[in-house]
Amino acid sequence: MNARDTARRTTAAVTSGLAVAALATTATVALVVARADGADATTTTTTTSSGDSSSTDTNDQSQSDTGSSGSSGISPGSGSADATSGGS
């Protein structure tokens, strides 16, 4: 086995190890079917051991990465909007 083969096998081993580690850190995978404002939306939420979570909405392609620093002062909207924030 020459040096190139050794390097290739080492790379494969590391890649495989990382994949296993990623799977191991996945604590929960929840499939949530949410109904919002009369529309059906399917959201897949993945939570890892680091506390991050991501969700993929099959209708909206949305992802949520809450990180670890959550912040107060912002909440899900309710009722009619007072103003719109768009690009200005």
Next chain:
Amino acid sequence: MPLLETLPVRDTVRQWPVWSTTARVVVTDAAVADEAEEIVREQLNEVDEACSRFRDDSEIARIQHLSTGHRPVTVSPLLAVLLGVALDAARNTDGDVDPTLADDLAALGYTEDYSLIQARAGRLNIPITLSRRVRHSWKDLDLTGRRLRMPAGVRLDLGATAKAWAADRAARSLADRFGVGALVSLGGDIATAGPAPQDGWQVLVQDGVNEPAARVGLDGGTAGLATSSTVSRNWRNGTRAVHHILNPASGLPAEPVWRTVSVAAGTCLEANTLSTAAIVRGEDALHWLRGQSHPARLVAADGSVTTLNGWPTEDVVRIDAEQVHEIHLPHEHLTSAA
């Protein structure tokens, strides 16, 4: 096209066009709405007179004419504040939000009020070239109190920070003057002050009818929310689509990794600074914003949405027809310009 607000105008709301976009003032007591509008209009006029780059008679235009780099120029207290917040934004973003890009914007065709740029969409054709000239940056400016030293030839664009600061100032003024809760939105840069409504201030976050929408409530310490966009305030230069958020490293529009970035923070100014810098940072924005700890929402070029730092998980939001606003260049303009 910038935000054109079309939410209902109730008796607690006043709304009017300004700076090619919409000013919207919401107060918790309808009895003070008229006076609130008057105060905000006056404040916005002051800011415009101080730092508009589209007026020959603005103070900043006169200062630029006088600046030689050798002797400092004394500016008004208001312009000193506006320059100060612009330089703070640059410093806090490692130069991503740089106030010295006016010449670069002009080189892309943004030489006058955006409404005029849009009116001649498809007829603008200015060659876009990379020059080897020495680029000025915010570090070339020295502001001490009201004394500004600036090299000759520097042209300033305080647009982003000035608008956000003006929203903060206006909201605080209304809350202090009338003892009410106040929300001031300048083209979607939103500042709040005073006691919020029971469920918090409700904000629709959306950059046009076809863009992903979210609805959030603001209360407590989160008083500002801003959205920066690569799909608003864009125009055609020849066959190329360009937008107004420039990468200071190149002087060209930032790569459109994100369609929009929205950030909620303690002030509108802080939120706007972070959202603008995130657009400039492109793919590095996620990691950087996560470290800033403020709730953020990023819409990628493919329309996928990522939220950070406690931004509420998104439901699908269906927008009532009356709440729809149009913010894109009309499709027929894009087609005819191509």
